[in-house]
Amino acid sequence: MGIVQASLTELLGLLSDAVKPAQVHHEDEGEPSPPDAAVTVRTVALNRVGRSRRKGPLLDLELKVAIEARGPECLTLMEQLLLVVERHSQYSVVSAGEFEPGEYQASIREGLGFLVRVPVSLPFEEPSGPPVLEPLIASTTVARRIHGRLVDIHNKGIPNAYIRAHSSATAVVSDATGHFEVLASADELQHFAVAVRGTEREMSASTSSLPVTIRWE
CATH class of the missing domain: 2.60.40.1120 (Carboxypeptidase-like, regulatory domain)
Known part of the structure; x- marks a missing residue:
């Protein structure tokens, strides 16, 4: 399993635990949610944020997902979903002024919902360049x-x-x-x-x- 998929799977597990016994369904492209799914999670975008260096070079990404609740318990489910996201500080909810044009309407289709940012860091190997014949002066940016x-x-x-x-x-x-x-x-x-x-x-x-x-x- 890739790192991005693992990050999404971790979020799905947290959401499922928060709303039990209600069902959480991850909707893949072209696969609609089953009628008994009270909560639907859709992948919206995967964006490059930049690079960082902790235990080696990392490519920092931001996975954006939509979380939608529907049915007679919609408000209760929304409360539980928002609380579990707030308790885990690595996630952040996209506020009203941060939506791309039409993003909310395209992502939340039938019920109430919100969008969440999921940070993902991918380790990678930096290419080694040719031998340096002159002194190299480099600077690094540390978070x-x-x-x-x-x-x-x-x-x-x-x-x-x-x-x-x-x-x-x-x-x-x-x-x-x-x-x-x-x-x-x-x-x-x-x-x-x-x-x-x-x-x-x-x-x-x-x-x-x-x-x-x-x-x-």
Whole structure:
């Protein structure tokens, strides 16, 4: 089994455990969901995010899947599905302002649902080049954790806000005092997608000194 398929299978297992005894069905291309499937999962896209280096070089991908609930227990199922995704911080829900044109309508067809990002890292071998005859100067980019606080115009912390650095595929939620910790690149100037009570904005902040403060105005 490939790494992308294994990541999807892991998500399907979590969803199935969350809604038991309801059935979860992964809908392949051209294969409709059976009538008794209360939850349907569809693969929407697999996108390249970039490269990183942890235990060797990695190709960072983002698998986007749609999760749809239907039937008389639709609202209860949605509650259970959203909770299990929130409990596993590697996943992030696509917020209302992040959909591609027509993406939601094409992915959620019969009931209620939402889209989830699944980060996937593929190890690969970098090609070796010819012998270097002159000194080679190289720089590497290392991911780091940025901690900070999201505040309003009165310097009051904003809780339950979704924050994602553009250099990362994973979103986090600010705590009761507005504090957060997010994975990002080593760049000093960071760009963030911040969503507060359904409103999303693109914001930038310098991370030359931590903790960083992001001001929602």
